[in-house]
Amino acid sequence: MEFIQYFSEVFTPINLMILIFGTIGGLLLGATPGLSPTMAVALLIPFTFQMEPASSLIMLGAVYTSTVAGGAVSGILVNIPGAPANIATIMDGHPMARQGRAIEALHYCFISSLVGGVIGVLLLIFFTPPLAELALKFGPSELFWISIFGVTIIASLGGGSILKGLIAGGVGLWLSTIGYNPVLGEERFVFSEHLAGGIHVIAALIGLFAIPQVLSLVSSAGSPPGKGKLAELRSHSVLKSFSYNIRRVKALVTGTVVGSVIGIIPGAGGQIAGLVAYDQTRKMSKDPSAFGKGEPDGVIAAESANNAMVGPSLVPLLTLGIPGSPTAAVLLGGLLINGLFPGPDLFTVHGAVTWTFIDSLLVGQVFMMIFGLMIARYSVFVTRIPNHLMAAAVIVLAIFGTYSVQNSISDVVVMLVLGILMYYAARIGFSAAPLVLGLILGQLTETNFLQGRMIAGDEVWSYFLTGPINQIVIALCCLSIGYSIYNERKQIVKRRQEARA
Amino acid sequence: MNIMSRNRAGVLLGMALGLSMATSPALAEYPDRPISLTVAYGAGGATDFQARIVTMMSAKEDKKGNAVYLNGQPMVILNRPGAGGQVGWNRFVQRGKKDGYELAAYNVPHFIAQSIVFPGKVKYSVDNLEPIANWGADPAVLIVNKDSDFNSVQDVVDFARANPGKLTVSGAGLYVGHHIANLQFEKAAGIKTKYVPAGGGVKGMQFVLGGQTMAGFNNLSDAYRSRDRLKILGVADLQRSDFLPDVPTLKESGLEVDDSSVNFRGIMALKGTPDMALKVLAEKVPAMFNDKKVVKKMKAGGSPMRVLSREEVQAMWKERQAYLTELLKDLRKK
Numbered sequence: 001m002e003f004i005q006y007f008s009e010v011f012t013p014i015n016l017m018i019l020i021f022g023t024i025g026g027l028l029l030g031a032t033p034g035l036s037p038t039m040a041v042a043l044l045i046p047f048t049f050q051m052e053p054a055s056s057l058i059m060l061g062a063v064y065t066s067t068v069a070g071g072a073v074s075g076i077l078v079n080i081p082g083a084p085a086n087i088a089t090i091m092d093g094h095p096m097a098r099q100g101r102a103i104e105a106l107h108y109c110f111i112s113s114l115v116g117g118v119i120g121v122l123l124l125i126f127f128t129p130p131l132a133e134l135a136l137k138f139g140p141s142e143l144f145w146i147s148i149f150g151v152t153i154i155a156s157l158g159g160g161s162i163l164k165g166l167i168a169g170g171v172g173l174w175l176s177t178i179g180y181n182p183v184l185g186e187e188r189f190v191f192s193e194h195l196a197g198g199i200h201v202i203a204a205l206i207g208l209f210a211i212p213q214v215l216s217l218v219s220s221a222g223s224p225p226g227k228g229k230l231a232e233l234r235s236h237s238v239l240k241s242f243s244y245n246i247r248r249v250k251a252l253v254t255g256t257v258v259g260s261v262i263g264i265i266p267g268a269g270g271q272i273a274g275l276v277a278y279d280q281t282r283k284m285s286k287d288p289s290a291f292g293k294g295e296p297d298g299v300i301a302a303e304s305a306n307n308a309m310v311g312p313s314l315v316p317l318l319t320l321g322i323p324g325s326p327t328a329a330v331l332l333g334g335l336l337i338n339g340l341f342p343g344p345d346l347f348t349v350h351g352a353v354t355w356t357f358i359d360s361l362l363v364g365q366v367f368m369m370i371f372g373l374m375i376a377r378y379s380v381f382v383t384r385i386p387n388h389l390m391a392a393a394v395i396v397l398a399i400f401g402t403y404s405v406q407n408s409i410s411d412v413v414v415m416l417v418l419g420i421l422m423y424y425a426a427r428i429g430f431s432a433a434p435l436v437l438g439l440i441l442g443q444l445t446e447t448n449f450l451q452g453r454m455i456a457g458d459e460v461w462s463y464f465l466t467g468p469i470n471q472i473v474i475a476l477c478c479l480s481i482g483y484s485i486y487n488e489r490k491q492i493v494k495r496r497q498e499a500r501a
Numbered sequence: 502m503n504i505m506s507r508n509r510a511g512v513l514l515g516m517a518l519g520l521s522m523a524t525s526p527a528l529a530e531y532p533d534r535p536i537s538l539t540v541a542y543g544a545g546g547a548t549d550f551q552a553r554i555v556t557m558m559s560a561k562e563d564k565k566g567n568a569v570y571l572n573g574q575p576m577v578i579l580n581r582p583g584a585g586g587q588v589g590w591n592r593f594v595q596r597g598k599k600d601g602y603e604l605a606a607y608n609v610p611h612f613i614a615q616s617i618v619f620p621g622k623v624k625y626s627v628d629n630l631e632p633i634a635n636w637g638a639d640p641a642v643l644i645v646n647k648d649s650d651f652n653s654v655q656d657v658v659d660f661a662r663a664n665p666g667k668l669t670v671s672g673a674g675l676y677v678g679h680h681i682a683n684l685q686f687e688k689a690a691g692i693k694t695k696y697v698p699a700g701g702g703v704k705g706m707q708f709v710l711g712g713q714t715m716a717g718f719n720n721l722s723d724a725y726r727s728r729d730r731l732k733i734l735g736v737a738d739l740q741r742s743d744f745l746p747d748v749p750t751l752k753e754s755g756l757e758v759d760d761s762s763v764n765f766r767g768i769m770a771l772k773g774t775p776d777m778a779l780k781v782l783a784e785k786v787p788a789m790f791n792d793k794k795v796v797k798k799m800k801a802g803g804s805p806m807r808v809l810s811r812e813e814v815q816a817m818w819k820e821r822q823a824y825l826t827e828l829l830k831d832l833r834k835k
Contacts, residue, residue, distance in 0.1 A: 139713035180584035197583040339801035
């Protein structure tokens with residue numbers, strides 16, 4: 001219960017101010033496509049040089065928490081996820097916005113983020129030692145199967161046709177192999193100099209989601225605002241959202257559990273947490289067909305998952321120096337620069353700083369929700385922006401966001417080309433989500449397979465197929481595939497019956 | 502703004518002339534705008550993290566407002582990660598301007614080894630780059646899990662001899678310091694191991710902590726921080742480290758392994774950069790590295806410093822180039 005005594009540290013005027021500004025800034029940065037949580041935290045590190053250790057960590061922690069949630073804002077309102085972690089959020093978040101329920105969707109997003117986030121941080125506070133042990137058990141073979149599990153979900157994210165989902169996912173997996181082999185360093189599929197560094201996930205994310213959006217905004221530029229974009233925004237009381245949100249126990253629990261578990265696994269990251277939680281919630285729902293058409297449960301599951309991940313991703317970081325997510329990796333730099341070395345010392349010798357930091361994460365979740373709900377109120381202005389101005393603003397953000405990731409004009413070219421291709425692909429029924437996820441999972445699968453293969457040597461089969469975690473995840477993969485086939489058959493039978501009737 | 506900077510240049514000019522007649526006026530003019538520093542690794546990694554610290558005092562002014570190091574100009578870090586540094590460094594030599602305003606951070610032996618192993622693909626080498634100064638040196642250490650049966654370098658060698666090709670060793674990547682250390686280790690002990698490039702030093706450490714690999718070569722600084730969960734068996738350097746006085750060098754353990762794998766980090770320019778600029782940088786950059794605040798932050802971050810002058814780095818590069826060409830000659834890819 002040591003953490004309780006340090007709450008007063010969080011509420012000193014200076015720390016409180018840093019926490020509030022960090023949270024608001026993080027929400028805005030997160031809502032900007034291209035400024036992913038990782039980027040935002042990396043950009044802020046130099047500003048912490050002159051700060052007290054506790055204050056600098058409070059700022060980095062606040063930004064980490066709130067950028068993850070902020071990424072949902074642009075996703076829900078304009079169908080452009082702020083970061084890979086928010087892809088699952090837009091599946092139902094944006095359809096809700098189209099029905100004029102944007103404010104409601106944003107309410108669920110921030111309330112669920114709070115629930116997931118707080119539980120995630122509580123896990124960090126109470127279960128760090130056993131969770132750290134668990135984190136170390138995930139080697140290349142385990143991570144390989146987890147990414148395969150992600151692959152089994154891709155196809156069903158297409159919204160409509162499984163076949164188109166599979167094709168898009170396959171193309172995504174292939175795109176991930178462009179550039180250097182992540183382990184052996186050989187170059188593959190580099191047809192143009194622009195592809196020499198491979199396709200960056202953020203460039204693809206922005207291109208595939210933002211550019212088709214811009215093109216369709218332009219094509220409907222003459223029509224009055226609101227038409228073809230978002231229906232007139234309906235206001236929604238926060239209290240009503242609260243009471244509805246809290247009663248969606250199944251979606252909340254699924255999201256939080258999945259997010260926490262995946263957060264602990266070093267290297268899996270938030271993008272998969274949201275995706276898996278979304279998929280599980282849909283599979284367990286009484287009416288899976290409602291998903292993708294504006295089902296609040298989809299938003300609740302995805303957002304509780306990607307914020308639940310934040311706390312547990314710090315477990316291996318704080319105890320072992322192993323970051324659970326790319327953002328946590330940058331946060332490690334923030335710790336080291338303050339002379340805080342991960343390990344047991346962090347909770348004893350440097351306990352004051354560490355516990356203040358962890359407490360600020362808890363308080364930060366509450367601030368994030370409050371400010372998030374305030375932003376939701378003003379989101380009505382976004383819907384009033386005329387289409388041509390919106391298109392211009394999005395294209396500017398897309399180009400700057402992409403360029404800023406690696407200061408590379410090649411990324412911008414890749415982003416634009418992918419985006420234009422996606423615009424036409426979308427017209428024949430393909431969707432962007434399976435493509436981006438293929439790209440993300442492809443890198444994860446390949447790296448871990450190759451490393452596992454090198455470690456295993458002659459014993460490839462036994463290395464990948466034995467061990468309790470491997471077998472559990474393999475079983476999950478089989479269940480996931482089996483369920484998809486069963487469900488698809490059921491749908492076909494149902495359609496036939498309807499056709500006969 | 503313009504008048505101010507002209508004034509400042511004037512003051513500096515006067516000071517430079519007043520203090521030393523030998524100092525040319527050009528010294529006061531370069532640099533008159535910010536300098537960019539390409540880091541070929543991602544934001545938050547060890548190289549990026551250290552580069553940000555060692556350049557943070559670049560624009561420092563003393564109490565009277567006079568520039569201390571680089572005319573009050575900041576160094577701006579540009580991250581261009583990819584393929585173990587190849588993307589960033591290739592870009593640097595292909596697109597960079599030779600005006601002294603575009604610099605890059607180097608990692609030795611990484612870039613030299615890459616230029617030897619991938620002669621066609623890699624466009625950079627010691628021949629088209631100019632060292633400015635070195636800020637840090639991090640030797641590779643041989644580590645095993647706390648629960649491992651290995652208690653000495655000899656135990657590891659014995660196991661590898663009895664089980665050829667079975668010993669798994671993790672490291673940050675291919676042709677980086679850890680890989681070079683393992684190649685030297687294999688050669689000196691006459692063994693064959695399975696080297697697993699983990700994709701980052703921290704990941705390599707994780708493989709050892711989690712028991713995914715039996716041993717690993719990793720940065721001394723990172724191993725030192727995790728020393729309560731590891732056994733550090735040997736240091737791939739010529740002398741023992743001040744951080745770990747009880748850990749023998751590999752040489753003391755009877756293996757002919759020198760300091761060729763030590764990870765040197767510093768700043769470089771393109772060949773063809775004006776002599777005037779190189780002269781200013783060679784004089785001011787090491788002083789900037791030795792700034793009290795920089796030294797304090799680096800120490801707090803557990804990053805071992807070794808400031809070397811331009812001449813010393815030139816000699817070090819030359820020596821590494823010769824040695825690595827010999828060591829890697831069988832691995833050359835055409």
